[in-house]
Amino acid sequence: MLTLYDYELSGNCYKIRLFLNILELPYERREIEFFPGQEHKSEEMLALNPLGQLPVLDDNGFILRDAQAILTYLAQQYAPDSGWYPVTDARRLAETNMWLAFANELTTTSSAARLHEVFGYELDVDKARSGAYELFQILDERLWFSERRAGGWLGSGAEPTVADLACFPYIILADEGGMSLVDFPALRRWNDRIKRIPGFVVMAGVFNTSPGCECACA
Amino acid sequence: MAVSRAEQWFPVATATDLVPRHVFQGELNDVELALWRDDDGCVNAWENRCMHRSVRLSLGVNTGRRLRCQYHGWQYRSGDGQCVVVPAASQTPPPASVSARTFAVAEQHGLIWANLYEPTGTPLNLSEHWQIQDDSQHPLRSFVLHGDAASVTDMLLEYQHCDGQLGASAVSTQSTPGALSLSWTEDGQAQRVVFMLQPARRHKTIVHTLLTVPPTMNEQQLARWELRHNQTMNRLRQRLVESGRLSHMPVPGQEFVPAPPRESTSRARARMFEARVTRRYDAAEGIVAFELEPENEADVGALADFMPGAHIDVTTPADSVRQYSIVSLPGETNASGGRNVPGITLGVKREEDSRGGSIAMHDGMHAGHRCRISRPKNHFRIANNRGALMLAGGIGMTPLVSMAQYMQAAERNYALHYFVRSEAHVAFVERLERLAHYMPHIGLSPQDTEAQLKILLAALDDNSDVYVCGPRPFLDAVVNIAEQVGVSNDRVHFELFSNTISHANDEAFRVRLARSDKELEVPANQSLADVLIDHGCAIETSCEQGVCGTCMVPVLEGEVEHRDVYLSADEKQANSCMQSCVSRAKSSLLILDL
Numbered sequence: 001m002l003t004l005y006d007y008e009l010s011g012n013c014y015k016i017r018l019f020l021n022i023l024e025l026p027y028e029r030r031e032i033e034f035f036p037g038q039e040h041k042s043e044e045m046l047a048l049n050p051l052g053q054l055p056v057l058d059d060n061g062f063i064l065r066d067a068q069a070i071l072t073y074l075a076q077q078y079a080p081d082s083g084w085y086p087v088t089d090a091r092r093l094a095e096t097n098m099w100l101a102f103a104n105e106l107t108t109t110s111s112a113a114r115l116h117e118v119f120g121y122e123l124d125v126d127k128a129r130s131g132a133y134e135l136f137q138i139l140d141e142r143l144w145f146s147e148r149r150a151g152g153w154l155g156s157g158a159e160p161t162v163a164d165l166a167c168f169p170y171i172i173l174a175d176e177g178g179m180s181l182v183d184f185p186a187l188r189r190w191n192d193r194i195k196r197i198p199g200f201v202v203m204a205g206v207f208n209t210s211p212g213c214e215c216a217c218a
Numbered sequence: 219m220a221v222s223r224a225e226q227w228f229p230v231a232t233a234t235d236l237v238p239r240h241v242f243q244g245e246l247n248d249v250e251l252a253l254w255r256d257d258d259g260c261v262n263a264w265e266n267r268c269m270h271r272s273v274r275l276s277l278g279v280n281t282g283r284r285l286r287c288q289y290h291g292w293q294y295r296s297g298d299g300q301c302v303v304v305p306a307a308s309q310t311p312p313p314a315s316v317s318a319r320t321f322a323v324a325e326q327h328g329l330i331w332a333n334l335y336e337p338t339g340t341p342l343n344l345s346e347h348w349q350i351q352d353d354s355q356h357p358l359r360s361f362v363l364h365g366d367a368a369s370v371t372d373m374l375l376e377y378q379h380c381d382g383q384l385g386a387s388a389v390s391t392q393s394t395p396g397a398l399s400l401s402w403t404e405d406g407q408a409q410r411v412v413f414m415l416q417p418a419r420r421h422k423t424i425v426h427t428l429l430t431v432p433p434t435m436n437e438q439q440l441a442r443w444e445l446r447h448n449q450t451m452n453r454l455r456q457r458l459v460e461s462g463r464l465s466h467m468p469v470p471g472q473e474f475v476p477a478p479p480r481e482s483t484s485r486a487r488a489r490m491f492e493a494r495v496t497r498r499y500d501a502a503e504g505i506v507a508f509e510l511e512p513e514n515e516a517d518v519g520a521l522a523d524f525m526p527g528a529h530i531d532v533t534t535p536a537d538s539v540r541q542y543s544i545v546s547l548p549g550e551t552n553a554s555g556g557r558n559v560p561g562i563t564l565g566v567k568r569e570e571d572s573r574g575g576s577i578a579m580h581d582g583m584h585a586g587h588r589c590r591i592s593r594p595k596n597h598f599r600i601a602n603n604r605g606a607l608m609l610a611g612g613i614g615m616t617p618l619v620s621m622a623q624y625m626q627a628a629e630r631n632y633a634l635h636y637f638v639r640s641e642a643h644v645a646f647v648e649r650l651e652r653l654a655h656y657m658p659h660i661g662l663s664p665q666d667t668e669a670q671l672k673i674l675l676a677a678l679d680d681n682s683d684v685y686v687c688g689p690r691p692f693l694d695a696v697v698n699i700a701e702q703v704g705v706s707n708d709r710v711h712f713e714l715f716s717n718t719i720s721h722a723n724d725e726a727f728r729v730r731l732a733r734s735d736k737e738l739e740v741p742a743n744q745s746l747a748d749v750l751i752d753h754g755c756a757i758e759t760s761c762e763q764g765v766c767g768t769c770m771v772p773v774l775e776g777e778v779e780h781r782d783v784y785l786s787a788d789e790k791q792a793n794s795c796m797q798s799c800v801s802r803a804k805s806s807l808l809i810l811d812l
Contacts, residue, residue, distance in 0.1 A: 133467055143449065144359055147234075149441065180468065181242050183362040183422075185235050192240055207288050208277045213238040213257055 002027035022199035040195030099163035113177030144184035223335035243276035245418035256296035257282035265319035347394035380453040497554035502645035511561035522560035524594030526620035531592035535582030540575035598713035605631030611688020727803035747798035764800035776808035
């Protein structure tokens with residue numbers, strides 16, 4: 001049985017719920033009160049993850065921390081032939097890992113700005129936003145070229161990978177961190193594409209979009 | 219040089235930015251825009267604000283024909299921006315005055331252009347300062363620079379030095395208020411790029427770049443150009459940010475700025491568009507069917523979105539405006555049109571004694587005829603998810619046939635009863651024959667009609683409402699009988715095609731406009747609507763006989779003499795609004811919330 005130590009308002013937890021739902025994997029949710037309870041710093045949670053971070057996955061006693069690592073584990077363990085984590089193609093695998101690492105950069109910038117705005121964390125929010133905008137620019141550029149020459153995803157394949165899911169939450173929640181996506185049109189179109197992946201689920205602050213167009217114009 | 223309003227066109231996105239089912243967030247001169255393409259490919263440029271609670275429409279959903287606000291689900295249709303659904307008030311159609319704020323928009327040279335000062339449908343008018351040439355153009359990646367348009371134009375002169383290959387080559391530049399072009403020769407080939415500046419906000423300019431593509435350029439070369447331009451612009455931006463001339467971040471303090479005002483008189487007129495009669499035929503004795511479709515590509519989806527029961531305004535060959543109900547279903551294409559474009563079918567009865575609209579239609583509208591029409595309007599529609607007993611009197615069958623076809627397709631509970639003078643007067647037989655729950659009542663006397671209505675209404679099940687359309691005596695009979703047999707008046711939904719009003723005893727009265735603090739005299743020979751319009755109030759009128767509800771105004775004090783047939787008895791009793799085209803005052807003064 002899969003158990004997810006989870007917090008509803010965390011983008012890093014959300015990406016795991018999103019992927020579990022896409023893979024149609026049943027799991028048990030263990031709600032950890034991040035704010036204001038600080039339960040992720042409790043003794044019980046520190047025993048599972050000494051870094052005191054969420055999410056944590058427990059797969060029949062196999063304990064895993066780090067949202068990006070959990071995504072790759074779920075893909076390889078439960079959907080090895082799906083292409084979500086393309087281990088048989090060296091280049092696509094490397095691209096995926098590269099953008100997974102990029103997701104961590106988003107956590108230290110875009111997510112940090114949101115922590116400040118939503119949960120009152122004291123940190124240098126201007127620096128966080130400035131860093132986030134630089135990352136948004138890099139993503140927007142990548143996606144503009146991907147729309148023209150590839151499938152419109154972060155990697156070069158025709159299908160999304162776990163890296164797209166890993167980067168998604170702190171892009172779509174940018175607004176809650178006081179940042180606008182108005183200057184990043186390709187990023188906004190990519191948001192729509194993610195929302196159209198079968199099995200997509202929302203969290204607070206994330207909305208559904210319409211189904212894609214079935215007519216010839218698509 | 220002053221630029222006229224008609225020339226206030228600016229690029230607001232590239233054509234490829236507006237992918238299907240996406241709502242693009244744009245900006246122009248500090249006004250936020252929601253730009254979206256419908257499933258027919260038509261582009262909309264609206265103020266990025268729901269009329270209801272001002273939530274950004276770009277957070278909403280492009281359903282293909284409508285934009286749905288994310289907050290309370292208000293739906294605005296493509297083209298005129300008319301609000302067609304308010305989920306929390308689905309019993310009544312949204313007032314005609316509720317629509318998204320629409321702007322003139324056009325797609326040309328690979329870019330989307332908008333004009334904040336002109337209404338939808340205004341043709342694109344690009345002045346020379348855009349330096350448009352007719353050769354083949356390819357939009358490269360657009361860049362956002364956080365500086366004003368004038369200084370960005372200067373900064374772009376450094377483009378040449380940021381391009382690895384251009385270096386010190388001889389480049390001729392031409393600078394105009396909206397654009398900057400660079401031309402040079404490379405490997406014996408003439409090259410040209412034009413930067414077109416979108417003044418997004420005071421401190422933000424978006425640079426769209428069109429590359430002139432020689433016929434010999436292949437896909438690979440184009441891809442290399444896209445990379446090269448991207449690299450050059452990144453270098454340029456880097457250089458400008460490092461030297462402190464540009465911010466790499468948005469400049470804070472960008473608050474909501476409303477769209478510029480526009481003269482209200484142009485609104486109603488702009489909503490009419492040109493349609494063509496693709497076919498006409500006799501639908502029954504005295505009734506002609508007209509199949510219409512939009513004439514111009516720009517209006518291709520204009521007749522696609524309505525709810526069964528809708529009507530349109532038609533400018534007749536006698537130059538009068540008349541309302542006719544749509545008998546077809548949304549999305550039907552007219553085979554005779556040959557264009558596979560959504561069209562509509564109207565049924566028009568020849569009324570020898572009327573104001574002449576139907577005679578002009580019968581005598582003057584032939585296949586191929588062009589006329590100005592409005593988009594569909596839905597004063598009458600299926601009001602809820604209950605069943606429907608539909609009672610049609612004569613030509614009043616047209617909206618009900620559309621509704622009945624819809625109910626059948628949706629597998630909902632309905633029955634259509636058609637009271638008609640003779641077999642020869644039965645219209646649209648081919649549509650009626652496909653209905654599973656259709657019953658004609660032919661040639662009944664008034665007494666027999668009432669008896670039949672009594673049977674039907676007495677047998678009405680608790681889960682159904684009544685929908686009536688027909689001449690006044692028929693409607694009155696249904697309303698009276700419904701009351702007799704205990705069907706409450708909120709379960710009876712009706713549309714009347716004409717309203718008979720006597721003006722013999724009209725008297726002058728005064729109105730005070732509470733918000734603008736004006737007091738006006740309404741003379742005996744003028745309607746309240748006319749007086750209000752003459753004094754600059756943005757009132758729209760349509761039927762001008764108290765049938766359609768378009769000209770409704772809110773009432774604060776005074777006693778209204780209601781003469782319309784649009785409001786229900788309860789609404790009239792409440793005395794909180796009135797139809798300004800026909801209704802007058804019982805008291806000497808009315809105070810209006812205007």
